[in-house]
Amino acid sequence: MVKMSYLEIILSRQAIRMKFPNAVRLLREMAGLSRSELARRAGITPQALGLIEQGKVSPSTHVALRLAKALGTTVESLFDPEQKAAHHAGAGSLRTERVALAEIAGVRVARSLEDSAQPVPSDGLRDESGCTDWITTFDGWMARVFLSGCDPALSLLAAWVNRRCRACEAVHFLSTNEGAMAELKLGQTHIASVHGTSDAVRSLAKGKDWVIVPLAQWRMGWIVPRHNPKRWMVETGFREARPRIVNRPRGAGARALVDEALRREGVSPDDICGYDVVAKTHHEVVRAVAFGGADVGIAHEAAATPEVAFLPIREEITWLVVPRANLHHPGVQQVLDVLQSDRFRRDLSAFGPYDVSVTGARMSVLSKRGT
Numbered sequence: 001m002v003k004m005s006y007l008e009i010i011l012s013r014q015a016i017r018m019k020f021p022n023a024v025r026l027l028r029e030m031a032g033l034s035r036s037e038l039a040r041r042a043g044i045t046p047q048a049l050g051l052i053e054q055g056k057v058s059p060s061t062h063v064a065l066r067l068a069k070a071l072g073t074t075v076e077s078l079f080d081p082e083q084k085a086a087h088h089a090g091a092g093s094l095r096t097e098r099v100a101l102a103e104i105a106g107v108r109v110a111r112s113l114e115d116s117a118q119p120v121p122s123d124g125l126r127d128e129s130g131c132t133d134w135i136t137t138f139d140g141w142m143a144r145v146f147l148s149g150c151d152p153a154l155s156l157l158a159a160w161v162n163r164r165c166r167a168c169e170a171v172h173f174l175s176t177n178e179g180a181m182a183e184l185k186l187g188q189t190h191i192a193s194v195h196g197t198s199d200a201v202r203s204l205a206k207g208k209d210w211v212i213v214p215l216a217q218w219r220m221g222w223i224v225p226r227h228n229p230k231r232w233m234v235e236t237g238f239r240e241a242r243p244r245i246v247n248r249p250r251g252a253g254a255r256a257l258v259d260e261a262l263r264r265e266g267v268s269p270d271d272i273c274g275y276d277v278v279a280k281t282h283h284e285v286v287r288a289v290a291f292g293g294a295d296v297g298i299a300h301e302a303a304a305t306p307e308v309a310f311l312p313i314r315e316e317i318t319w320l321v322v323p324r325a326n327l328h329h330p331g332v333q334q335v336l337d338v339l340q341s342d343r344f345r346r347d348l349s350a351f352g353p354y355d356v357s358v359t360g361a362r363m364s365v366l367s368k369r370g371t
Helices: 006-017 024-030 035-042 046-053 061-070 075-079 081-089 153-164 177-185 198-205 253-265 282-290 330-339 342-351
Strands: 097-104 107-112 124-126 132-134 143-149 168-174 191-196 210-225 296-300 308-323
Touching (some): 024 035, 035 061, 061 282, 097 143, 143 177, 143 330, 153 168, 153 210, 153 330, 168 330, 177 191, 191 198, 191 253, 198 210, 210 282, 253 296, 282 308, 308 330
Parallel strands (some): 143 168
Antiparallel strands (some): 097 107, 124 132, 191 308, 210 296
């Protein structure tokens, strides 16, 4: 039997009394920090920190990351002490990873569901040693199709595929532009989604045996607090406003736009508070700004809510990249068929806002063979 440390016992007991269990106050006091100092480092008010410490509110992802960084710990250790204690109580067990199976270019692929954008029943449970306990029988006839990318519309597209075809299941995996293309090249996904201008995508596709189909056109822009109190990008920029930013991961199109803006103003990323604070999705960027975790970020217009203001930067198109070898996969065919559906286009238009006038129209001169 593994003994729990005194700290772990305290965390476990504390968790029982809190609506949102956390170890913020305990670790703050152990670090010798005042509430005001920790609040300053996390970019929130002492009053907000007090509510978090009492377990009355749950912080946004980005506030949680800043608190964990300031206290020299992880978000999991800070905000899930009960689970941490339980993990130590049964420390002999290995971490279990849920996986889903699909056939890609004739190869059976088991992919972790950690980055799936929607709940998906797993086919097996894989432990840290790499052994998988299969809990379902993979039916070769079922046309499961993996889609990788960050556009929220991919989840809607997957849902429409699943509604229309019982013998097919589409799964959307969250990934950056660069990440999605890497997954495609490694044979981990059937369809990669990238967003950008037509010229950028043409350059990306040069010499490749791909078919590229536009999903929709939309706008990328700055996300700022409602009413834009700092007059961001209207009267001031990074150099004058010195805002707290929430960023996107390396390889994301939004991060590239942030870097472009910094270069244009001659500002170093090291001088920007929050540059290394990363949001996994566009919706997380919006939530970080809406709840005071950041002053500004860049996100997809479809993720914007009434709690924030959206300031357009440029129009982009989300493109679906399909290797020609995957074109005859039944699941891929279902995706391409849905793109031609008027009902899907109407739904997508309302889901955005998205411009669906280009949806499903193949781009010309994209591959070795053309389209």
